Amino acid sequence: MSAILGRMLRMSAHVDDxxxxxxxxxxxxxxxxxxxxxxxHKVGLSTTQLSxxxxxxxxxxxxxxxxxxxxxxxxxxxxxAEEPTRSFHLVRAGEHAPHESANGTMTTLxxxxxxxxxxxLTIPPSSDAPIAHHSGEEWLYxxxxxxEVTIGNETVHLESGDALHFPSLNAxxxxxxxDGPTHALxxxxxxxxxRAGDTARSQ
Numbered sequence: 733m734s735a736i737l738g739r740m741l742r743m744s745a746h747v748d749d750x751x752x753x754x755x756x757x758x759x760x761x762x763x764x765x766x767x768x769x770x771x772x773h774k775v776g777l778s779t780t781q782l783s784x785x786x787x788x789x790x791x792x793x794x795x796x797x798x799x800x801x802x803x804x805x806x807x808x809x810x811x812x813a814e815e816p817t818r819s820f821h822l823v824r825a826g827e828h829a830p831h832e833s834a835n836g837t838m839t840t841l842x843x844x845x846x847x848x849x850x851x852x853l854t855i856p857p858s859s860d861a862p863i864a865h866h867s868g869e870e871w872l873y874x875x876x877x878x879x880e881v882t883i884g885n886e887t888v889h890l891e892s893g894d895a896l897h898f899p900s901l902n903a904x905x906x907x908x909x910x911d912g913p914t915h916a917l918x919x920x921x922x923x924x925x926x927r928a929g930d931t932a933r934s935q
Contacts, residue, residue, distance in 0.1 A: 751788030753797070775803055791834045793861055794861075795866050797838075798849055802867065806844075807843070809821070810844050812831050828852070834861050835861040839852040839854075847921065848919055851918040851919075851920070852918075853914075854914070855877070855914040857911055857913060857914075862905065863903050863904070864904055868921045869899055870918060870921075871896070871919040872890070872897075872906075872916055872919075873894075873896075873917045875917065876915050877892065877913060877914025877915060877916075878910050878914060879909055880907045880909055883903075
């Protein structure tokens with residue numbers, strides 16, 4: 733009973749803690765003995781930008797969080813929450829744990845497994861997100877609302893029911909359109925090279 737209560741308290745603390753993710757990033761970095769410059773170089777951020785993310789002075793984009801998770805060798809779910817790995821991962825409708833990001837509100841729906849990161853995004857209208865690029869692929873499905881996605885030099889307008897799949901190593905950004913927020917599902921995978929390497933190491 734005490735273990736369940738402790739888990740509930742940790743989860744509630746994370747929901748109310750505006751800088752839980754920043755401190756988690758800092759702790760993972762310190763555990764590995766890496767400097768701000770080392771991690772910043774790996775994810776394409778300056779030491780100032782990364783320091784502000786760790787201190788809570790800047791919200792990270794979803795793309796940067798995905799890349800940070802892969803650099804640290806953890807899943808996105810592990811980076812933004814503290815959930816043990818089980819034989820399955822279940823998120824009930826009433827148990828969503830949203831986190832603010834530079835893209836809007838993100839809710840991780842995938843568990844502590846390395847294959848994919850599944851995210852529910854709530855993108856505010858007329859919002860501009862930082863340009864992101866990271867290894868792997870992304871699949872984006874618009875549940876309702878409308879957004880504009882720029883990939884390299886091309887721009888795509890997505891409405892409810894539209895889906896977009898692209899290599900996420902290409903520079904990309906998402907902008908909310910219309911008068912209300914857009915809800916979208918984002919699924920990100922690691923590159924096939926990384927997955928093959930993980931499989932080889934596990935054999």
